[in-house]
Amino acid sequence: MKEIISTVKAPAAIGPYSQAVKLGNMIYTSGMIPLVPETMQIVEGGVQQQTKQVLENLKALLESAGTGLGNVIKTTVFIKDMNEFPKINEIYAEYFSSKQPARSCVEVARLPKDVLVEIEVIAYIE
Numbered sequence: 001m002k003e004i005i006s007t008v009k010a011p012a013a014i015g016p017y018s019q020a021v022k023l024g025n026m027i028y029t030s031g032m033i034p035l036v037p038e039t040m041q042i043v044e045g046g047v048q049q050q051t052k053q054v055l056e057n058l059k060a061l062l063e064s065a066g067t068g069l070g071n072v073i074k075t076t077v078f079i080k081d082m083n084e085f086p087k088i089n090e091i092y093a094e095y096f097s098s099k100q101p102a103r104s105c106v107e108v109a110r111l112p113k114d115v116l117v118e119i120e121v122i123a124y125i126e
Contacts, residue, residue: 001023002021002022002023003021003022003023004018004020004021004022005018005019005020005021005022005027005061005064005065006018006019006020006064007019007060007061007064008037009037009060009061009063009064010032010037010057010058010060010061010064011032011033011035011036011037011040011057012037012040013030014040014112017030018030019061020061020062020065022065022125025124025125025126026122026123026124026125027062027065027067027121027122027123027124027125028120028122029058029061029062029120029121029122029123030120031076031078031112031118031119031120032054032057032058032061032118032119032120033054033111033112033113033115033117033118034049034050034051034053034054034057034115034116034117035053035057035113036053037057037060042113042115046087046116047079047081047084047087047088047116047117048087048088048090048091050115050116050117051087051088051091051092051117051119052091054117054118054119055069055091055092055095055119058119058121059095062121062123065123065125066125067123067124067125067126068123069095069096069123070099071123071124071125071126072096072101072121072122072123073101073102073122073123073124074101074102074103074104074121074122075096075101075102075103075104075119075120075121075122076103076104076105076106076119076120076121077092077103077104077105077106077117077118077119078105078106078107078108078111078117078118078119079105079106079107079108079116079117080107080108080110080111080115080116080117081107081116082107084116084117085105088117101121
């Protein structure tokens with residue numbers, strides 16, 4: 001049975017979609033952008049600050065679903081500028097330091113609210 005997952009500890013959906021969906025023991029998140037949940041404003045700073053905010057948002061969302069970043073099996077990273085990938089990767093590695101998930105990374109022409117990075121994940125609940 002499909003269950004909608006949401007939390008106030010991550011940015012609210014800004015369109016007709018859910019923050020995440022649980023199906024069995026799997027969690028599928030929507031793409032997360034670097035909004036500060038309390039203000040719904042884009043975090044100040046560059047691509048590293050944005051990446052950190054995105055990952056903190058995903059961490060909070062997964063925890064509200066009863067899992068965590070350690071149970072992520074796949075990420076998809078969308079970035080505005082592939083030249084920024086090393087900076088993004090530096091922050092990403094802090095959050096996924098062991099048993100790294102599979103990952104896809106693509107450069108896109110534009111992201112919601114003109115942010116620099118968006119990440120979605122697939123995780124499981126033990």
